[in-house]
Amino acid sequence: MNENSLLPIYQELWQTTTNWTPSIEQLNLFQELYNEILIINRHLNLTRITTSEEFWEKNLWDSLAPILEHNLKDKKVIDIGTGGGFPGLPIAIIFPEAKLTLMDSVAKKIKFINEFSHKLNLKNIETLVNRAEIIGQDQNYRKQYDFALIRAVAEISVCLEYSLPLLKLGGIAILYRGNLTQEEKEITEKIAHKLGGKIVKITNKNTPIQDHIRHCIYIEKVKLTPKKYPREVGKPTKLPL
Incomplete structure (x- = not known):
């Protein structure tokens, strides 16, 4: 293996920033995930993040830091718009007793996730090729999840309309964002x-x-989402709430 393909371990950094450290087994799985991403990225653009340090920070730390304080044992978690499998794949590695659904509208990305999950024997993952507007109105998925995760590249209103219908009462949506203005907080x-x-x-x-x-x-x-949400495909982005 090329030395540049070795992921940094950063045990102390994990500990000081999240009060948690990965096990040897988890570190090995992270490495295998990185190896697979590098291979597949040659012909499928899963991620622009390919250097080992960037991968550690933006795909591992970024995925896990917001969720590590929660006990996900036996919890149902959906990763909406998972892309190359983030945050869902690192979470599945760290929480083998959680039940993860990784959803994306791009079939090629879900195919990679299926192959990787099978290769690493991650039995707690199911995948879904669909749009959030459709599954949010499907009774097999609506009101079914304890956690809904969305790495929020879209407007906050869109992320909320995608995620909240999928949650059980008492469930938690986690919106991963960069900057956040006071106006966005109020919205x-x-x-x-x-x-x-x-x-x-x-x-x-x-x-x-x-x-x-x-x-x-x-x-x-805290209460049921009105039945009309999410609206039909494309409407949440074209006509945000």
């Missing part, structure tokens, strides 16, 4: 309320190496 509160949620906390924990801004918004589902 989040207003739209979350409309969709049956309330903000329980917002964290600001910057990345430990590059010091990039990271916020996470935690929204609890």
Whole structure:
């Protein structure tokens, strides 16, 4: 293996920033994930993040830091728009007793996740090729999850409309964000309320190496989401709430 393909371990950094450290087995699985990403990325653009340090910070640390404080044993978790499998794959590695659904509308990305899960014998993952607007209205998925995770590249209103319908009452949506303005916080509160949620906390924990801004918004589902949400495909982005 090329020396540049070895992931940094950073046990002390994990401990000081998250109060947790990965086991040897978990470190090995992280390495295998990175190896597979490098191979597949040659012909499928799973991620622009390919250097080992960037991968550690943006795909491992970034995926796990917001969720490590939660006990996911026997919990149902959906990763909406998982892309190359983040945050879902690192979470599946760390929480083998959680039940993960990794969803994306791009079939090639889900195919990679299926192959990787099979290769590493990750039995706690199921995958879904679909749109959030469709599964949010499907009774097999609506109101089924304890946690809904979304690495929020879309507007906050879109992320909320995608995630809250999928949660059980008492479930938590976690919106992974970069910068967050006061105006966005107010919008989040207003739209979350409309969709049956309330903000329980917002964290600001910057990345430990590059010091990039990271916020996470935690929204609890406190009442049922009105049946009309999510609206049909394309509407949440074209006509945000």
